[in-house]
Amino acid sequence: MGDPSLCTGCHRCEMWCSLTKYGEINPSRSNVYVVRREPAVDVPVVCIQCGLCINVCPTGALKRDKKTMAVVVDKEKCVGCGMCTNVCPIGVLRIDKETKMAAKCDLCGGSPACAAHCPQNAIRYEVANKAAAKRRELWAMAHAVRNR
Amino acid sequence: MWYGFAGKLLRVNLTSGEFKVEELDKNELRKYMGCVGYAAKLLYQEMPAGIDPLAPEAKVVLATGAVTGTSCPSGGSYEVCYKSPLTGTWNQARSGGAFGPKLKYAGFDFVVIEGKAKEPVYIYIHDGKVEIKAAKHLWGLNVEETTDTLIRELDDPEISVATIGQAGENGVLYAALINDRGRAAGRGGIGAVFGSKNLKAVVVNGRGGIKVARPKEFAAAIEKAEQWLKNYPLGSIPTLGTVGLVSLNNSLGILPTKNFQETYFEKADQISGEVLNRKYQIKRRACYGCSFACGRYTSVISGKYATPPMEGPEYETVDMFGPICGVDDLEAIIRANYLCNVYGLDTVSTGMSIGFSMECYEKGLLTEKDTEGMPLRWGDGEVMVKLVEKIAHREGICEFLAQGVKRMAEQLGPAAEEAAIHVKGLELPAHEPRSESKVLALQYAVSPRGGCHMHPNWASTWDFGQLDCGMKEFGMPWPPKEVQDESPQKGIAYRYVALQGEISEILGACIFYSWGTEGSCITPQLYAEIVSSLTGWDVTAEELMLAAERSWNLKRCFNAREGFNREHDKLPKRFTKAIPNGPAKGIKVVNLDVMLDAYYEAMGWDRATGNPTPEKLKELGLEFAIMAS
Numbered sequence A: 001m002g003d004p005s006l007c008t009g010c011h012r013c014e015m016w017c018s019l020t021k022y023g024e025i026n027p028s029r030s031n032v033y034v035v036r037r038e039p040a041v042d043v044p045v046v047c048i049q050c051g052l053c054i055n056v057c058p059t060g061a062l063k064r065d066k067k068t069m070a071v072v073v074d075k076e077k078c079v080g081c082g083m084c085t086n087v088c089p090i091g092v093l094r095i096d097k098e099t100k101m102a103a104k105c106d107l108c109g110g111s112p113a114c115a116a117h118c119p120q121n122a123i124r125y126e127v128a129n130k131a132a133a134k135r136r137e138l139w140a141m142a143h144a145v146r147n148r
Numbered sequence B: 001m002w003y004g005f006a007g008k009l010l011r012v013n014l015t016s017g018e019f020k021v022e023e024l025d026k027n028e029l030r031k032y033m034g035c036v037g038y039a040a041k042l043l044y045q046e047m048p049a050g051i052d053p054l055a056p057e058a059k060v061v062l063a064t065g066a067v068t069g070t071s072c073p074s075g076g077s078y079e080v081c082y083k084s085p086l087t088g089t090w091n092q093a094r095s096g097g098a099f100g101p102k103l104k105y106a107g108f109d110f111v112v113i114e115g116k117a118k119e120p121v122y123i124y125i126h127d128g129k130v131e132i133k134a135a136k137h138l139w140g141l142n143v144e145e146t147t148d149t150l151i152r153e154l155d156d157p158e159i160s161v162a163t164i165g166q167a168g169e170n171g172v173l174y175a176a177l178i179n180d181r182g183r184a185a186g187r188g189g190i191g192a193v194f195g196s197k198n199l200k201a202v203v204v205n206g207r208g209g210i211k212v213a214r215p216k217e218f219a220a221a222i223e224k225a226e227q228w229l230k231n232y233p234l235g236s237i238p239t240l241g242t243v244g245l246v247s248l249n250n251s252l253g254i255l256p257t258k259n260f261q262e263t264y265f266e267k268a269d270q271i272s273g274e275v276l277n278r279k280y281q282i283k284r285r286a287c288y289g290c291s292f293a294c295g296r297y298t299s300v301i302s303g304k305y306a307t308p309p310m311e312g313p314e315y316e317t318v319d320m321f322g323p324i325c326g327v328d329d330l331e332a333i334i335r336a337n338y339l340c341n342v343y344g345l346d347t348v349s350t351g352m353s354i355g356f357s358m359e360c361y362e363k364g365l366l367t368e369k370d371t372e373g374m375p376l377r378w379g380d381g382e383v384m385v386k387l388v389e390k391i392a393h394r395e396g397i398c399e400f401l402a403q404g405v406k407r408m409a410e411q412l413g414p415a416a417e418e419a420a421i422h423v424k425g426l427e428l429p430a431h432e433p434r435s436e437s438k439v440l441a442l443q444y445a446v447s448p449r450g451g452c453h454m455h456p457n458w459a460s461t462w463d464f465g466q467l468d469c470g471m472k473e474f475g476m477p478w479p480p481k482e483v484q485d486e487s488p489q490k491g492i493a494y495r496y497v498a499l500q501g502e503i504s505e506i507l508g509a510c511i512f513y514s515w516g517t518e519g520s521c522i523t524p525q526l527y528a529e530i531v532s533s534l535t536g537w538d539v540t541a542e543e544l545m546l547a548a549e550r551s552w553n554l555k556r557c558f559n560a561r562e563g564f565n566r567e568h569d570k571l572p573k574r575f576t577k578a579i580p581n582g583p584a585k586g587i588k589v590v591n592l593d594v595m596l597d598a599y600y601e602a603m604g605w606d607r608a609t610g611n612p613t614p615e616k617l618k619e620l621g622l623e624f625a626i627m628a629s
């Protein structure tokens, strides 16, 4: 769950994600995306685990993990065709340039590195109910006319 | 295979329009660690003495270090190293934002810029590719317009743009280079150097990332740093930004006021961090990779000082356009800051130049005849804002102001000398060298770039803050004697303060995180753990100290070759006179020479000249810097 109101645009979540997944520091190999724009826009964008990508995968490489309910990539099956990237509604699925396979957030098996290290608590791992409420809030705010 | 570093240096010659990529030599790089250390070696060896900083022969090095662009919490910095047109000394201007990290992700640790383009150009560096592109259409545009145009033109919202504004084009001697719209490589006039080369901007982006030699160990070291920083002693800075210092410093009588004539500002509560937060702040903003987020976005929504959302102001800027000019209107201060951001001006030198002229006006050294009929009265925010605008364009009286305090005072004659608050031509920042701390007074006198509280450290953190920053175990005198003591202990201690700060500089780290004690800051020992696991080199804190000492000595050698020596390590006259009012009333600097002697001796430098001895340079493996004389 990413909360733009607290995010300072530091990109530390991206760095921790790539460090955890690939042992390097590389925001372009991260599964969380911080959109930092001028003036004063900082939005951490993470996979909402909606599952839309599961259905379009021709090889059945995407599936839901029973424990975390995250949509995960089966490395044995993924052929890197990129079908999944076409349907992801928020654009957080990518074909990794080195492994040539789909890469997306797998919630780090239930202990997300990004959330643990966000200095502002702008990325949090929440229980389902609270997360749903927060998502509604963010969705609404993102589309509301700014009238402050 | 390189870990931690990209391993490459890019050399761009603007005269020929050619560039060259050079592989770095691991052993040579490790000797200096990187960033300003390696840049000092490059400039010392490649830029002979006496070169006019605004001539085509002058070189500029954009430098990153081992931790730049990594998850080391201080890794958002890069440095621009060059000879300053304002001071004629070595200069390095650090800036945060995203530029340094993105330069490294693009595949380069250093960019050396040489020559002069026939027509305006910008340099575009992306994923190992380099292009020198025409910038005629950008010339005359301000920083915001240039940045926005380039984002549209290159069709990439994630580029980082470091550009000059009109001030740099017009050769204002303290023009800045501004990256990411509001982050300034501020001090010493790098903007004028860019302008003299017909270089409008450097644009970077990359997806290369940085490889880590021992990821698990590195992650553990970074986790330790994150843990330690939870106890950071200046932890209040994120809530109020650095502007929080305004109230604190005023209550202690160390807030420079009316061009350093006083150190206490009656109306300080009207321009405090609290007011800024409540009325003007939009949000907090961090540099790339920073967990601290001292930066902030503010805006004045309406009225004659309205600004769009902008980065700043910082403490320095609030003091410069506030108390230094006697101004108590925060909106005028924010507006002046905005103009500096978009025109590309150093807020410190700009504010001090205006403060200086206000004092000269008060004393009758400047009259309305000189100022096109404009009275330069203390506290007149409207005039101040107008002056900033005119400085950027070098209009009227501001042709004069655009040269900085030292040159102005020389032209006005001996009577103006008392008001000229600079060291080696660099205007002092917003820290009082009499009352804040005596090690700070020493630092101002000896800093290689002139009156500077940041390069390579903020000495008051040792003296005033009683923070050892991990240096006790290296032999730093401990505890510090009282803040106002001027004994040799202060001079000896400054050696440690300087070298500890220089470690951040050679790693490409933001200096903020190195203030504290073990368990509350990133000490040299913790930096050694971070750098070792990152690069795979087994670096110790001692090795970092030694590399820092090389860098610190080389800068001194650079200046020595330009003719600077002990004689130039002095403070403005005003500081030998007592502070007239406020909580710090009566304090002055008495014994700078005692501290200087002890410091030179501790550094292994010649006492008479204040410069490194041949023996010292041999010991450091810097034989090439021994001067033939």
Ligand code: SF4
Pocket: A002, A006, A007, A008, A009, A010, A011, A012, A013, A014, A034, A042, A044, A117, A118, A119, A120, A121, A122, A123
């Ligand atoms: S780590 Fe947190 S504050 Fe930093 S960019 Fe990510 S979400 Fe924003």
Ligand code: SF4
Pocket: A046, A047, A048, A049, A050, A051, A052, A053, A054, A071, A087, A088, A089, A090, A091, A092, A093, A104
């Ligand atoms: S990657 Fe995109 S489509 Fe797939 S679960 Fe996440 S948000 Fe949904």
Ligand code: SF4
Pocket: A016, A017, A018, A020, A030, A031, A032, A046, A104, A105, A106, A107, A108, A111, A112, A113, A114, A115
């Ligand atoms: S939970 Fe893990 S995989 Fe997902 S974005 Fe965060 S760090 Fe990356």
